[in-house]
Each structure stands twice: as structure tokens, then as C-alpha cells.
Amino acid sequence: MLVVFGIVVLALVLFVTEALPIDVTAILVMVLLMLLGTEGLVNLTHISTAEGISGFSNPATITVLAMLILSSGISRTGLVQILGRKMAAFAGEDRDRQLLATIGVAGPVSGFINNTPVVAILVPIITDLAHAGKTSPSKLLLPLSYASMFGGMLTLIGTSTNILASDISGRLLGHPFGMFEFTKLGVIVLVVGSLYLLTVGHRLIPERVPVDEDYIQEYAIEEYLTEVVVDPESPLVGQTVETAIDGVAFDADILQVVRDGEEFIEPLGHKTIRAGDVLRLRAGRETLQQLVERDTLTLTGHPPRTEAELEPDTEAAQTLVEVVIPRGSFLAGKSLASSTFRQRYDANVLAFRSRGETVRDHMDRRRIRVGDTLLIQAAPDSIDRLSDNEDFIVAHEPEQPHYRTEKIPHATAIMAGVVGLAAVPWGAIGSALAGLTGVGAFSALAALSMPILVTALAGVVAMVVAGVLEPTELYDAVEWDVIFLLAGIIPLGIALEQTGGADLLGALVAATGTYLPPLGVLWVFYMATGLLTGVISNNASVVLMLPVAVEAANGVGASPFAFVLAVTFAASTAFLTPVGYQTNLFVYGPGGYKFSDYIRVGAPLQVLLSVVTVVGIAFFWGL
Template sequence: MLVVFGIIALALILFVTEWLPIDVTAILIMVLLMVLGADGVVNFTEISTAEGTSGFSNSATITVLAMLILSSGISQTGVVQIIGRKMSAFAGEDLDKQLLATIGVSGPISGFINNTPVVAILVPVVSDIAHKGKTSPSKLLIPLSYASMFGGMLTLIGTSTNILASDVSARLGAEYPELHAFSMFEFTKLGVIVLLVGSLYLMTVGHRLLPERVPVDEDYVTEYDIEEYLTEVIVDEESPIVGSTVADAIDRVAFDADILQVVRDGEEFIEPIGQKTIRAGDTLRLRADRPTVQQLVERETLTIDGGPETDAELEPDEIPDRTLVEVVVPRGSFLVGESLETSTFRQRYDATVLAFRSRGETVRSDMDERRIRVGDTLLVQAAPDSIDRLSQNDDFIVAHEPEEPDYRTEKIPHAAAIMAGVVGFVAVPWGAVGTTLAGLTGVGAFEAMSALSLPILVTALAGVVAMVATGVLKPTEIYDAVEWDVIFLLAGIIPLGIALEQTGGADLLGTLVAATGTYLPALGVLWVFYLATGLITGVISNNASVVLMLPVAVETADQIGANPFAFVLAVTFAASTAFLTPVGYQTNLFVYGPGGYKFTDFVRVGAPLQLLLSVVTVLGIDFFWGL
């Protein structure tokens, strides 16, 4: 038990500090459990090799994998973006309508498409709604993330957390008869209440608590405060860089500087300019701080000639499309864990990073060595065709919709029918249908339907096959659609939950928490579990908190004589509605940078919401399922 607690403590430290990527941390957990398990060096954790690797074959892991592919198929059709644009036209410049459009699209859709890709799809749509509606994106992006969490609680497939919780509940059902796997609409009635109450809060109170971190009338140059890092220099005839290419002109090892543009005879050249030869009299627009510019002037015989102060001066008049965009780094991107220097980002996309935001900090200098993390937002300058390539790559979320998006709109009916089938075949009560038909017709064959059960795992995998067969997805896109770090995370933490149960750790923790039942009624203990899960999810991941908290919650319910299924639901809802920090839930990371938020903004808006929904959810569980 102590060994398992030690592994949990190590996992928590690694999750919080991010010393290792979360998927690597999950693999480390798996290895430790097996090395210290039944087939390892010593039998401390009681985990066999088969149990240690069981996370890979677990139905929850495979179901989440399939749902990620299905969500990608929906996004390829552009249906979410099309709905978003229609809502943008409805919203106009009215903030209330903009909020209604944002919440009204992201909430319901997230009930049927995994909420993480929904937010990834809608970040550029909502950013454009804010830009066109003369509203700060700070007022809309946190509501977008929170609304997707509300919507994720509408159905079993709304979020990977629900699927994982369902699997854990089914496994624990072998010991506790009250527990079972969730049906498709098991908790939809409570999810609708959470969606309505949460939306009302965001529409009335929440947006008033959000500051305008990105002022409406500010451009990127002002927003990222990079004026002093942008300088124009003129190349003298005696300069040693005359005749050099732009790529070779500045030694990046010696100088933290980039040539953004070359201006020659009134014509402005933007990326790709790496192979353009520098001539005497050229004006070079640089990204560099003042000391670096001074060193270049002294060493390279350059003359300072002011600097661009707005986006317009960095975007040539001859190119109508934008050349400055924000790019969010999602999970699974090749940039995660890399630096700009080691990732060859510039070379791949002929793009220059002017600055980037990381966990609320704006980085403007010495960027090449900084390790890039999930949720970081890069301010990128590139030619329009390079920006189009970035927007079409799943490694990035470009916070601006492309002018001519490449969607498979002709496949919308196919994708919609497939998702309806995935949901419908799970939701249909085949047993009741078979019994009814057998009674009406007297045909005994219908009685066989009573034994028919199509789990979400089967329908989701069938949906993947149908997506490829109908051309909604190309075969090669299947693997790109999967967030492999999420899959490895699930595979690693599932055996940790098993070890917590087998060693008696869950029973011990449940006994300790059950002691609060001496002072609190069962409803109060349930509320404590909701709050505790919400706090834990804020510092680790939602999936990890479910695996760790569910066995303890069930043991606690058993100790105080309460309904264990009620405790399972409380933990599930709390883990899927993590509002307090930007790092506990991936959708919060997606909006962190584009909204210009600080860490405290999530606490300011999320803490009252977490308390409000804790009361609503706990009372709803008691009303619908009883304690």
C-alpha cells in the first residue's frame, strides 16, 4: 500500500511540474507497477505484467481512441465551423449575442463530439467573432472552454472522462451490485441542468468577472508589447553581409535576432526570404532587442532607421491576406517538448516567431532555447500560403479562420448519419424492443433481441470503419486524429487504479474520508468528494483524478451506507468540470494564450462557478438517484 501511495505521489509531482510529458509519466507509472509487482523484482504492488499492460486493451482506452477519430471526421466536414459562422452572423456586435452564440454552439455539440476537438475547432471561429464584433476575445474564450465542459456532461461520449469513469464503475460493479457501466444518456437529465445553470452564470455574472486582457483596439504588436523588439536597419555599402543570403546574414548562435522582412526600392518581401540575397541600401526589419541591434550595428556596418509600430507596418500592402497570426500548440504537436531551434519550425513553415505566451508569461527574447509546452501560443509572421499550411495541420490551432477553408462539406450527411448510428445503436433499449415485438407478433426470434447489447466500444469502432468507407476520413488520417499522449495516459493510470484497489489503499482512504460522516450527513460527504475531485483535477489531469478518486469514493459510500453510484457520478461530474486552473483541463489550455489570460482569471471566474455547480450537481444527484 505504501509503495502504491509512493508511486501516486511521484505521479502527482510529475504531472504538476511537467518534468516529463504526461504520456511518458504514464509509461513510468506502468513500468514501476510491473517492476515492483507480482512478476517483477518484489511483489509490492500486487500487479502482474498482464494487469500492468491492461490499460492498452481496456475498453475505455479503445473507445476514447475511436471517439477521437470520429470527432476528427466530423471536423473534416467543416460542419462545426459552418454552424459557428452562422452564429457569428447572428451575434454581430452585441456581447450578449456573442456569448449566446459561443455557448449555444459549443455546449450542445460537445455532448456528441469529444469536447477537446470542439474547442480546438471553435477557437478561431470565436476569435473571429470577437474581432468582427469589436469585442475582446478575453470575454468569449473562457466561456467557450467552460461551455464545452458543460456539454461534455450531456452524454457518455461527451468527454473521455465519462468513458473512463463508466469503465471503472463497471469494474467495481463486480463487488458493488449498485454500480454499472453508464448508458448513453445515463446522466443527461442532470447534464442539461448543469448546462443551463452554467450558461446562465456565464451570461450574467461570469463575463463581468473577466477583464479585457486583449483590448479591442490593440493589434498584435501592442498586445505582445514587442515594439522595442522590432527595428529597421539600412544595409551600408561596406557592410560584410552584402551578398549574403538572409538565412546566412545573422549568426543566430551569437545574436538573438531574426530578419522579418526585406524592403528594396519600395517593395516589401516577406517569408520565404531565406535565400534572398541582401544588397546595399536594403532595409531590413529585425526582431531583436536594443542591445542586440546595437551590437549588429557596430559589427555589421548597419544604420538604424526606426522600427515598425503596428501590424499594418509588418503586413505589406501588396499582400491582402494577413501575415501575423497566433498559433496555439495542442497536445500531440511535434513542437511539444521541443524548442524553436530543435524543432526546425522556421524551416518547415518559412515562418518567424516574434513572441510567445507560455502559462501567462510573454516571452520576447531568448526564445530559441525555451521548451514549448501544451497550450503555448506563438505569435507567428509568415506568408499567407504558409499560414494556410499551418491551419491545415493538426499540430497547430491557428486562431484565425482561413479565407478559403478546405472542408469536405459534401460528406456532412455521411458523417452525421454515422454519428447518429454510433449514438443510436447504443441508446436503443434492444431488450425492451425485442420483448415488445415478441409479445405483439408471437415470433420467438424477436426474443433474441433481449440479449442483444451493443456497447459504445463496438459502435464507435464500426463508426471509424464507416468514416473511412464513405470517404469522410482518409485511411492515413486515422492515425493523425488520435491524441496518442491521451491514450498512453489512460493506459498508464488504469493499472494504477487497479493497484490502489488491490493493495487496500482505496479502502484505507475511504475509511479516513468516511470519518467525516460522523459530523456530516451523506449529502455533505458527497459534496466534499465533488470539491476534492475538482481541486485535484485542477493540478493533474481529469482522467487521472477519476481513476484515483472513484475507488476511494465508492469505498467511502460503502463505509457510510450511502449509494455508491451517487458518489461515482459526483466524481465524474467534478472531474469533467474543472474550472479553477488553466492546466487541469486541455480546453482551458487552448484558450489561455489567445485570450491573453492570467492564471488568476480562471480562479476569479471558475471558483464561484465551481461552488455553484457543486451545489446544483450534488442536489441533482440526490434528487434523481438518491443517497
Template sequence: MPAVTTDALVVFGIVLLTLVLFVTELLPIDVTAIFIMVLLMILGPDGVVNLTRISTAEGISGFSNPATITVLAMLILSSGISRTGLVQILGRKMAAFAGEDRNRQLLATIGVAGPVSGFINNTPVVAILVPVITDLAHAGKTSPSKLLLPLSYASMFGGMLTLIGTSTNILASDVSARLLGHPFSMFEFTSLGVIVLVAGSLYLMTVGPYLLPERVPVEDDYVQEYAIEEYLTEVVVEPDSPLVGRTVGTAITHVDFDADILQVVRDGDEFIEPLGQLTIRAGDVLRLRADRDTLGRLVERDTLTLTGHPPQTGEELEPESETAQTLVEVVIPRGSFLAGKSLASSTFRQRYDANVLAFRSRGETVRDHMDRRRIRVGDTLLIQAAPDSIDRLADNEDFIVAHEPDEPHYRTEKIPHAVAIMLGVVGFAAVPWASVGEALVAATGVGAFTALGALSLPILVTALAGVVAMVATGVLAPTELYDAVEWDVIFLLAGVIPLGIALEQTGGADILGALVAATGTVLPAVGVLWVFYLATGLITGVISNNASVVLMLPVAVEAAGRIGADPFSFVLAVTFAASTAFLTPVGYQTNLFVYGPGGYKFTDYIRVGAPLQLFLSVVTVAGIVVLWGL
């Protein structure tokens, strides 16, 4: 057993602090990563005291790390593909194939999400397909709860098909190169990825339907689904009401009253233009969202009379007119300007002229005092807005609208360009051009074919070249490059990479590796490999998948060396396990995307994900042993 040094204990303490901050979300995940980076440098040789052995150069090395830059480029390329509407078109073809048969709907969901996620970052794939699958479910009289969690899981399976399927693979490749001198090639583990995709898909098709609940009713009625009937009411404005002559936007002060004016009915006509500037008149019927206590105070203060006919369904809040305000769910992704803010502190209502009727947060439905609640990543807002406002929300990467717009703004004419660029990015990085050149020289005797070896380029180079090509061909506008990047992911990578280096340099990885290797006295090498897979999967369920890879890979390599096993097999086990965050909604961003629209509870992920995690642990470990050995 290696000696436990003060340096190693300090780094263990920082790792523990990192885990606590990730789990509790006291700080945003990217801010936590930067904090850890700063802490490592303060306690390094260039700081106050040298305990972490991380110099300033090493502390900021995550920003220039090839994995970080490659992930940044791949996020931009994925955004370019999504803006062409290619994935949405595939989704529509999927819907046409599926019809109203639930098994075909499930097969189509997995069949599109899985393979596509092998070549486009799986996070935007799920963001794109959430509205497609939701519409498919409602059209086919199926609960979205039966399809959305399989969508997220299938995207994780697909992410393991290629190097570029997920940022975790790219980061693991970089760590593997540093520890073993063996980075991943483009299709290094595709054979195992196909096995996992097929096995996981069979589970979702056979066992999954029995375990998945129907949390969201088949009928598309948001009022009843969110149980907000008692929060909706109608009042008549009396002639002596102080509201007469005031605009809708200023009639009710949100600071004083937890209420919203949703609609104004005047002489039988429902006003459909943005209500903020509409002047209230005597006799107007106001449809309100308010709890009973607030309603009582409003009626008493503002001389309002209850009509006795409050709206009870979504149809009553969605008039027949094509331009009328409608109800729609909106999911908050990472990087949204709303994440971390409250509705009161943001400009959401003013910017989009939309009312929030309720929202789901970590399985809880919030119906009152919403202005005071902090919006979190993965929260789903039930909003009422005009079609043009909903279109603006759909076009904004700050939101995922769980309903496809009637007239989406896709650049379908750029599909050939985007596909050609992605083929180039993959082809130049994956094809063994040197071997092809040698084969052609042998076959033809033309020595010039040896020059083909120069076409073999690192994925970092081809991905950045693809970004330039996306802009040059008009697939992406230059100003869209920055919006395409999930900056929290970039800062997360930049922050956790030096933590992994500190774990190695202080001997912390050696200590942990020796502890795990001790299980080799009672378990065979394949048993230790399985332990690493399960441990990584559990850690990924509560912290970022990228952080789990950085922390677990050095330990896995050390443990493999101590028991005389192949370290690369252990690297593969950790890499695959880090993309199997099936147990919780917070371990993987795609799980958060479907949390609200699927109406899931936290326990649903355990009920469906735990058997899947165990099943794939056996399949993956067995596949590694057969394909790579120990």
C-alpha cells in the same frame, strides 16, 4: 479502520510521485504515465519485489482496456466530423446570429460549444472554435477574453451530456463496471448534464461578464498587444556591409544573435516571397526583431544604419498585398511536434518559413531569447508568415491557428456521411433494441421482431465500426487515422488504469475510503458526497481529469459503502467533478487552448472558476440526490 500495510504505503508513495510529476511537468504527461506503469510492474509479483500486486498482464492491461480503445475510436470519429467543417459551419451561423452584441456573442458561444461537446469529444470542439470565436470577437468589437474562457467552460458542461462527451466519462464507466457492475449507458446522466449545462450557462451569462477581464484589447493589433514595439526596428544595409550577397536565411546566425529579419524593403517594394533565399543587396531596408543589445552588436558588426522609423503597429508589418506576410497567433496543442522542444532544436522556421515574434507561456509573454525556451502545451506563438504558410499551419493538427483561413479545406460534401455514421454509433449503442422488439411483438404478434435485440451493441463495438465507416465513405483517409489520435491521452489512460487497480488490490482505497467515511460522524451522507465532489474538483485542477477519476472512484465507492450510501451516486459525483477543472489552466486541455489567445493570467481562472465550482457543486450534488437518491 483497515490496517495500513506496506503494500498500501508503497502505492500511496507512487500516487504521490505521480501527482508531483503531473504538477511539475518534469516529464511529459504521457511519459509520466508510462513510467508509473513500469514502476508498478517492477514492484509487482513479476518484478523485483511484490509490493504493488500488479502483474505484468495487469500492468499493460490499460492498453487493451475497453475505455482506452473506445476513447481512441471516439477521437478518430471526432476528427472525421471536424474535417467536414460541420462545427465551423455552425460557428459561422453563430457569428451571423451574434453580430456585435456581446450578450448574443456569449450566448452563441455557449449555445454551440455546449450541445456539440455532448456528441463530439470536447477537446477538438474547442480547438475548432477558438479561431471562430476569436474572429467573432474582433469583428464585433469585443475582447476575446470575454468569450474564450466561457467557450472552454461550456465545452466541459456539454461533455457531461452523454457517455461519449469526454474521455473521462468513458473511463469512469469502465471503472464503475469493474467496481459495481454498473457501466454507464449512453444517456445515463443526460438529465443531470442538462441541469449542469443550463445552470453553468446562466452563471456565465450573468455573473461571468463581471468577473472576466479584458486582457486582450478590442483592436486587433498584435504588435501592441504583445508589447513588442521596442523589439522591432529598421536598418539600412551599407555598401561595405558583410551582409551584401548573403541570403536572408544565412545573414544572421541565430546562435550568435537573438534576431530575425522579418521583411526586406527594396526601392520602395516590400518583398513578399519566402525570404530565406532572397539575396541581400546594398541599400536594402531590413525590418528586424531584436532587443537593443543585440541590435547594437549587429549595427557595429555588419555595418548597418538605423532608419529611425521602426514599425510600431501590426499594419506596418502587414503590407496591403493579398500575398504579403501577416501576423497570426498559433496555439500548441498536446501531441504537437513542437511541444517540449525549443525553436532552435525544431525545424519550425524552415518548415513553415515563419518568424516567431513573441509567445505567451503560462501567462508570461516572452519576447527575447525565444530560441532557448522550451515550448509547452498551451503556449501561444505570435508568428509572421505568408498566407500559404498559415494555411499549411491551419491544416496541420500540430497547431491551432487562432484565425480562420480565408479558403478552408473542408470536406463539406461528406457532412451527410459523417452525421449518419455518428447517429449510427450513438443509436446502436443507446437505443434499447430488445425492449423495442418486445413492444413490437406485443403490438403486432410478429415474433421476428425479437431479433431486434441483436442490434444492441456496446459503445466500443459501434465506435470501432464507425471508424471503419468513416474510412469507407471517404470522410477520413486511412493515413489520417493515426494523426487523429491524441496518443498522449491514450498512453495516459494506459498508464493510470493499473495505478487505480493497485490502489484497490493493496487496500489503499479501503484506507482512504475509511478516512473520508469518518467525516460521516459529523456530516450527513449528502455532506460526504459534497466533500467528494469538491476534493475531486480540486485534484483535477492540478492533474489530469482522467487520473483523478481513476484515483478517486475506488475511494468514493469504499466510503459510500462504509456510511451506507448508494455507491453509484458517489460515482456520478466524482465523474461530474472530474470534468469541472475551472480553477487552473493546466487541469484541462481546453483551458490551455484559450490561455494564450485570451491573454489570461493564472488568477483569472480562480476568479471566474472558483464561484462557478462552488455553485455547480451545490447544483450537481442536489441533482444527484433528487434524481438517484442516497
């Protein structure tokens, strides 16, 4: 038990500090459990090799994988984007209508498409909507994330946490969740949470991003932008832009070349520098001084101070854009120097936001983390390529998006079939038909089962057959770090159960039953899960808390299923920090938020929904 507790503590530390990517941490946990298990060095964790790798074959893992693919298929048709545009047309420039439209689309849609890709799809639409209506994106993006969490609790498939919790509930209690098991409570959470955002929440959100969009001023990089003239005797004459400045020795980039009044932007790499060229640079003062002295450059005295001054005088689309790094991106965990980002996309990074900090210099040395937002300069075709790549979330819609709109009927029919077939109570229908008709053959329906795992995998095949997805796109659609996280963390929950760790923790919490009624203990579990999810992933908190919750419920003589529901809802509605839930990370940078903004807006919401959820569980399912 002590060994397993030690592994839990190690996992928590690694999750919080992000010393390793979350999926690598999960694999480390899995390896430690097996090394110290029955077939390892000593029998300390009671985890065999088969149990250690059981997370890879767990129904929850496979179901989440299939649902990620199905969600990708829906997004590639442009269905959510079309709904977003209709939302924008309805909202116009009225802030209240913009907020209502944001919540009205994100909430219900997240009940049937995994809420993580829903937010990824809507971030650029909401950002464009805000700027078009002269509203700060900060006022809309955090409500977008929160609304997607409300909506995720409408059905079993709204979030990967629900699917994982259903599997654990089935193993511990023999009671997995039905497709619409908690929809009635989910609707109440959605309505109450939405009313909070519409009345109180939006007043608590500061306008972190200026209404008048100007990235140069927003990221405060005016001092890092400079214009220099290449003197005839400069050693840069005759060199290409790509080789002119040693990126290792100098923290600087050539953003544009102006020659005879004509402005050149990306791709610049192979353009030869001539005497008299005006180079627009990104460089700090110290670096600039070194370049001027070494390369015989002359300052023009007219550096660009606004986004309009930095963009070329052409009818091309904007050349500055924000890009968010989602989980699974090839950039996550790498530095700009170690990746091929610049070469692959002909793009310059002017600054980036990481966990509320704006980084403007020595960016090549900083490790890019999930949720970081890069301010890049690139040509329109490069921005389009970034938009088409699932390694990035571009905070503006492309001018000519590539959607398979003709496949919308196929995708919606397939998704409806996946949900419908899994939700149909085949047993009850068979018994009813047999009783009404007297035909015993109908009773065979009672034995028919359509688990969501089966219907989801069938839906994946149907998407490929119908041409909604290409076969090669299946692998790109999966967030593999989430899959490895599930596979690695599931054995930790098993170890907690088998070593008695869950029993011990459950008994300790049950001791509060001496002072609190069962409803109070249930509330304690809700709040504890919410706080834990704020510092580690929602899936990890469910794995750790559910076995403990079941034991605590048994200890106070309450319904274990009620406690399972409380933990599930708390883990899927974590509002207090940007790092506990992936959708919060997606809006962190584009919204310009500070860590404290999540506490300011999320803490009252967390307390409000804790009461609503706990009372709702007691009312609908009993204690």
C-alpha cells in the same frame, strides 16, 4: 500500499511540475508498477505484467481512440465551422448575443463530439467574431471552454473522462454508464452554468486582449522591432537571409527585406542581401547593438510600432497570427531551436505566451509546452498550411478553408448511427415485442448488446469507406498522448484497489460521516475531485478518486453509484485552473488570460455547480 502511495505522489509531482510530458509520466508509472509487481523484482504492487499493460487493451482506451477519430471526421467536413459562421451571423456586433451564440453552439455540440476538438475548431471562429464585433476575445473564449465542459456532460461520449469513468464504474460496480444515463442532470448543469456565464461570469472576465486587434502592442514587442540599413561595406552583403545572422550567437531574426520601396516577406531564406537593403529585425537592444557594430548596419530611426506598419503593402492576407500548441503537436516539449518549425513553415516567431508569461527574447532556448500561444509572422500560404495541420490551432480562420462539405450527410449519419445503436435498449425492445406478438424469437434481442466500443469502431470504418476520412488520416486524428495517458494511468487505479490503498483512503473520508450526512460527504468528494483535477489531468483524477469514492460510499452506507457520478461530473467540469482541463489551455493564450482569471470566474461557478450537481444526484438517483 505504501509503495503504491509513493508512486501516486511521484505521479502527482510530475503532473504538476510538468517535468515530463503527461504521457511519459503515465508510462513511467506503468513501468514502476510492473517492476515492483508480481513478475518484477518483488511483490510490492500486486500488478503483473499483464495487468500493467492492460490499459492499452482497456475498452475505455480503445473507445476514446475511436471517438477522437470520429470527431476528426466531423471537423474535416466543416460542419462545426458552418454552425460557427451561422452563430456569427446571428450574433453580429452585440456582445450579449455573441456570448449567447458561443454558449449555444459549444454546449450542445460538445455532447455528441468530443469537447476538446470542438473548442479547437471554434477558437478561431470566436476570435474572428469578437474582433469583427469590436469585442475583446477575452470575454468570449473562457465561456467557450466552460460551455464545452457543460456540454460534455450531456452524453457518455461528450468527453474522454466520461468514457473512462464508465469503464471503471463497470469494473467496480457492474454498472457502466448508458449513452444518456446522466443527460437529465447534464441538461441542468448546462442551463445553470450558461445562466451564470450570461449574467455574472462575463462581468468577472477582464478585457485582457484589446478590442482593436494589434498584436505588436498586445504582446508589447515594439522595443524588439527595429529597422536597419545595410551599408556597402557590411559583411552581410552577398549573404542570404538564412545565413546572415548566426542564430546561436545572436537572438535575432530578419522579418522583412525592403528594397527600392518593395517589401519582401516569407519565404526569405534564400534571398541575397544587397547594399542599401532595409532589414526589419526582431532583436533586443543588447543584441541589436552587437549586430550594428559587427555587421556595419545603420539604424533608420523608423522601427515598426504597429501591426499595420509591419505588414507589407499588398492585398495579401495578414502576416501576423497566433498559433496555439495542442496536445500531440510535434512542437510540444521541444524548443524552437531543436525543432524544424521555421524551416518547415517559413515562419518567424516574434513572441509567445506560456502559462500567462509573455516571452519576447531568447525564445529558441525555451521549451514549448501544450497550451502555449506563438505569435508568428508568415506568408498567407504558410498560414494556410498551419491551419490544415492538426499540430496547431490557428486563432484565425483561413481565407479559403479546405472542408469536405459534400461529406456532411455521411458524417452526421455515421455519428447518429454510432450514438443511436449504442443507446437503443435492445433487451427491453425484444421483451416487449415478444410479449405483444407471442413470437419467442424476439426475445433473442434481449441478449443483443451494442456497446459504444463496438459502434464507435464500426463508425471509424464507415468514415473511411464513405470517404469522410482518408486511411492515412486516422493516425493523425488520434491524440496519442491522451491514449498513452489512459494506458499508463489505468493500472495505477488497479494497484490502489488491490493493495488496499483505496480502502484506506475511503475509510478516512468515510470518517467524516460522523460529522456530515451522506449528502455532505458526497459534496466533499465533488470538491476534492475538482481541486485535484485543477492540478493534474481530468482522466488521472478519475482513476485515482473513483475507487476511493466507492469505498467511502460503502463506509457511510450510501449509494456507490451516486459517488461515482459526483466524481465524474467534478472531473469533467474543472474551472479553477488553466492546466487541469485541455480546453482551458486552448483559450489561455488567445484570451491573454492570467492564472487568477480562472479562479475569479471559475471559483463561484465551481461552488454553484457543486451544489446543483450533488442535489441533482440525490434527487435523480438517491443516496
